[in-house]
Structure formats: structure tokens, C-alpha cells
Amino acid sequence: MKKILKISGLFLGCLVLLLLFFCAYVSVVGLATYDPPITPKVTVERTTARVNRGESIAQIQCISCHANNENRLTGKYLGEIPSVFGKIYSKNITQDKEKGIGNWTDGEIMYFLRTSVKPDGTFSAIMPRYPLMAEEDLKSVVAWLRSDRFPVQPTKQEAPQIEYSFFSQLLSHTIIKPGDYPQQRISIPDSTDQVALGRYIANGVADCYSCHSADFLDQDKLHPERSKGFYGGGNKMNGEGGKPIFTANLTFDDETGIGKKYTKSQFVRAVKMGVRPDGSILRQPMGPHPTLSDYEVGAIYEYLKTIPKLKNDIAGKNAELQVATN
Ligand code: HEC
Ligand code: HEC
Incomplete structure (x- = not known):
């Protein structure tokens, strides 16, 4: 028994030492760097x-x-x-x-x-x-x-x-690594397929999911739907004047999501102009997206309907934050 304790003590000691070395190494080298990449040889025509x-x-x-x-x-x-x-x-x-x-x-x-x-x-x-x-x-x-x-x-x-x-x-x-340069050509989806278009605008262009999921540190950039709490909101950010704010739940959960809160046209107005159905203004860092077309934002709405519903009472959590910071 004593021997086992001694061995596991030694083992733990080594582990702590290794960890300390790793931390010391990181604090000396700073951010990770990589070999200069081989970048595509393209000249983009400026039409x-x-x-x-x-x-x-x-x-x-x-x-x-x-x-x-x-x-x-x-x-x-x-x-x-x-x-x-x-x-x-x-x-x-x-x-x-x-x-x-x-x-x-x-x-x-x-x-x-x-x-x-x-x-x-x-x-x-x-x-x-x-x-x-x-x-x-x-x-x-x-x-x-x-x-x-x-x-x-x-x-x-x-x-x-x-x-x-x-x-x-x-x-x-450790966990944030560079992405690979895609080998296959990625095309813009056909606009008649609203769900595909909505998915593309929300995940590929406007990066809605990275704010509107649960954790910036648990996201999959190539397969966004594998991100923790996908579109269920809850990422804690700094809002106006540095005040903390949780991002909203954009799934169609009846109680805590947007399913019952927003019609499609109300959603379009909120995303493009930053105004909620009751006329109040959406707070920073949710910015207005005026250059998306009504059709594109409507497509995001159709896409969000297809996402697994998550129960996450963000309005309640934001209200608690307000009480705590006042
Ligand atoms: C959420 C904020 C954010 C958004 C959105 C964003 N950037 Fe950046 N960008 C940064 C930050 C922060 C850095 C500095 C990163 C660093 O040096 O490590 C940066 C760095 C860069 C650099 C490197 C410049 C240099 O000299 O090192 C380029 C190029 C760039 N951004 C282009 C863009 C373009 C184009 C877009 C839009 C498609 C964009 N960024 C959107 C925050 C942002
Ligand atoms: C930089 C982070 C960020 C990005 C990117 C972002 N949002 Fe938001 N969004 C927020 C925050 C924070 C709130 C909460 C605002 C509030 O409570 O006043 C919010 C609120 C919303 C709301 C209101 C929800 C409600 O319950 O009333 C909608 C709708 C919304 N966002 C849609 C989108 C869509 C669609 C996109 C992509 C086109 C997007 N957001 C991109 C941070 C972001």
C-alpha cells in the first residue's frame, strides 16, 4: 500500500512539474506561431x-x-x-x-x-x-x-x-488551433433552398452562431452544429459600458427561445434594424445588420426552425445580471 502511494505521489509530482514547465514555456514564447503558410496564388478581379x-x-x-x-x-x-x-x-x-x-x-x-x-x-x-x-x-x-x-x-x-x-x-x-484551408470549392447555396441559404448566411457569413451558442471555447468552426449549446445562447459578453450581457437563445423553444416571441417579419426587423417586437432596442454587442436582405434574414429564420430546441432562459439570466450589477 505504502509503495503504491509513493509511486502515485511521484507520478503526480512529475505531472505538476511538467505542467509548470509547460506554463513557463507558454509565458516565454507567448502566442503559438506556425511556419509561414503556402498561400493560394490568386489575383482577385475587382468587379x-x-x-x-x-x-x-x-x-x-x-x-x-x-x-x-x-x-x-x-x-x-x-x-x-x-x-x-x-x-x-x-x-x-x-x-x-x-x-x-x-x-x-x-x-x-x-x-x-x-x-x-x-x-x-x-x-x-x-x-x-x-x-x-x-x-x-x-x-x-x-x-x-x-x-x-x-x-x-x-x-x-x-x-x-x-x-x-x-x-x-x-x-x-492547446484548444484553439488554426483551421485548414478548404480543399474543395465552397459555393453560395441556391436561393430557392431557404434553409440552406439561411444556414449559409448565419454560419458561413454573419457568424451568428459563435455569439449565440453557449461557449466561445467550445465551438467547431467547420461543423458549427457541433458547437456547445448551438444557438441556445448564453455566451457571456461585455455590453454597453462594459456591463455583462448574455447572448439570446435563438432556437424555437416555445418558452425560452424565439418561436413564440417573433414572427418572421418581426425577426427580420430585429436583425436588420436592432428593434424588438415591443419597440425596445437590442443592446450591444448585437449590432444591426442592415445590409442583409429581407429574404436572407427570412431564410435565417427558416433555418433556425430546423435546429434542435434548447431550453435556456436568457431573459431571466440577463435580469439577474441587472440586479447583480445595479
Ligand atoms: C470580432 C471582431 C473582428 C471581426 C468581426 C473582424 N476582425 Fe479582423 N481582426 C480582429 C482582431 C482582434 C485582429 C487582430 C488579431 C491579431 O493580430 O492577432 C484582427 C486582424 C485582422 C487582420 C490581420 C491584420 C494584421 O496586420 O495582422 C486582417 C487582414 C483582418 N483582421 C481582416 C478582417 C476582415 C476582412 C474582416 C471581415 C471579413 C474582419 N477582419 C473581421 C477582429 C475582428
Ligand atoms: C457579437 C455577438 C453577436 C452576433 C455576431 C450576433 N448576435 Fe444576436 N444578439 C447578441 C446579444 C448580446 C443579444 C442580446 C441583446 C439584448 O438582450 O438586448 C442578441 C440578441 C439577438 C436577438 C433578439 C432575441 C430576443 O430574445 O429578443 C435576435 C433575434 C438576434 N440576436 C439574432 C441574431 C442573428 C440572426 C445574428 C446573425 C445575423 C446575430 N444575432 C448575431 C449578440 C450577437
């Missing part, structure tokens, strides 16, 4: 149709995180990201060659947007990635970044360096 489509995607994705208060994409402080991840600033993604991404190739931008790995092998554990976005939409985003539109014109201003927390650094060495 007006692509620039327009790219702009409408950027308005519901890139701009809210990257634009300063003059609507230039200089990067800024992202207060909605919980502070356990560190002090997070986005980057200058204007066409400036020194401070922005003017020197990146089209292929390097596409590679980064899909995998979160930059041309020099640096890995971004926080910037959302878009492995399910159709090739054509991805090219539209690139065409817009290269266009003559105001927000992307070269600007020297930049945000301070990110201060990743030790926790974020640890995550980048």
Missing part, C-alpha cells in the same frame, strides 16, 4: 458587383470591429471581448503599405480569413475566421479591401498592440 457584395459583408463583419469613429479601418479597442482574453485591439486593415495590409497578396488575405494564420506564420486566436464562406464571397471581401471605397483608403493611424492574457496564450497552444 463592381464584387466590391458591392464585399462591402455589404464587411458592414456586418469587418467594419464593426476594425473601423475608427471616422469609419476608417485603422483598428480599435474591442471592449465587448471578455477581459479574460486580454486587452484586445483590432488592426489597421487599410491599404497602407506600412501600417495596413497594402503589402499582403490577395491569396494571403484569403488564407488568413479562412485559417487565422498570417503570412509570417503568426496565429490570431481572437479574430473570427470564415472557413465556410463561399469562395465568391471571400473574393468579394478581398475586392472591397482593394477598392477605392472610403474605409479602406491608406491611413497611417493604428491601434495599440494587443495584450493577450496568459489564458489566451495558453489557449493558442
